[in-house]
Amino acid sequence: xxxMTQSPSSLSAxxxxxxxxxxxxSQSFGNYVHWYQxxxxxxxxxxxxxxxxxxxxxxxxxxxxxxxxDFTLTISSLQPEDFATYYCQQSYSTPLxxxxxxxxxxx
Amino acid sequence: xxxxxxxxGGLVQPGGSLRLSCAASGFTFSSYWMHWVRQAPGKGLVWVxxxxxxxxxxxxxxxxxxxxxxxxxxxxDNADNTLYLQMNSLRTxxxxxxxxxxxxxxxxxxxxxxxxxxxVIVSS
Numbered sequence: 001x002x003x004m005t006q007s008p009s010s011l012s013a014x015x016x017x018x019x020x021x022x023x024x025x026s027q028s029f030g031n032y033v034h035w036y037q038x039x040x041x042x043x044x045x046x047x048x049x050x051x052x053x054x055x056x057x058x059x060x061x062x063x064x065x066x067x068x069x070d071f072t073l074t075i076s077s078l079q080p081e082d083f084a085t086y087y088c089q090q091s092y093s094t095p096l097x098x099x100x101x102x103x104x105x106x107x
Numbered sequence: 108x109x110x111x112x113x114x115x116g117g118l119v120q121p122g123g124s125l126r127l128s129c130a131a132s133g134f135t136f137s138s139y140w141m142h143w144v145r146q147a148p149g150k151g152l153v154w155v156x157x158x159x160x161x162x163x164x165x166x167x168x169x170x171x172x173x174x175x176x177x178x179x180x181x182x183x184d185n186a187d188n189t190l191y192l193q194m195n196s197l198r199t200x201x202x203x204x205x206x207x208x209x210x211x212x213x214x215x216x217x218x219x220x221x222x223x224x225x226x227v228i229v230s231s
Binding site for chain 2: 032034036038042043044045046049050055087089091092094095096097098099100101
């Protein structure tokens, strides 16, 4: 199984901050990584697919990059509605696996 | 508008069974692979199972996480636009919110739409 290691597991940030979350895969593959946002009590929401493609309707302050084993989700200027937990997921092989999550809260 | 609505959750004793349903609307259900993903209370997301769009008698159209293999069965009724998860021999560690999710046509192994989720509690 491919392990997806996300870091940090949590972070505190202020509105307007630039936030970077990383995800490292246990083996190398192409761009088969996707990012989701989940708010408390809600279903996850797709933000980025295939490492760097912005899902329709998602604000442009979200971006993704990476290939091989290292992937990054960046929020260029954190907004109040961005405080949430973020997950990466690999679709290279079954079982599909997620990172452990990164909780972004208010400093 | 794409909508996925799960139902069938609840409280069940260890060893019991439950069948979850996911009613789909707003898209051509029969064209899409579908998945179940679960989330234990306070924990992360875990993929459970998937079913391809092409239903044949071949079991290769379904896949399961090792933790549920042999106990859970995913199925679909394309005429009724409904996805199912039959859960047998339930264990306390199966307690979670269960989400159905759609796999996009470009790569059916990630999830572009999610349902609101349904809570399953396995407890005596």
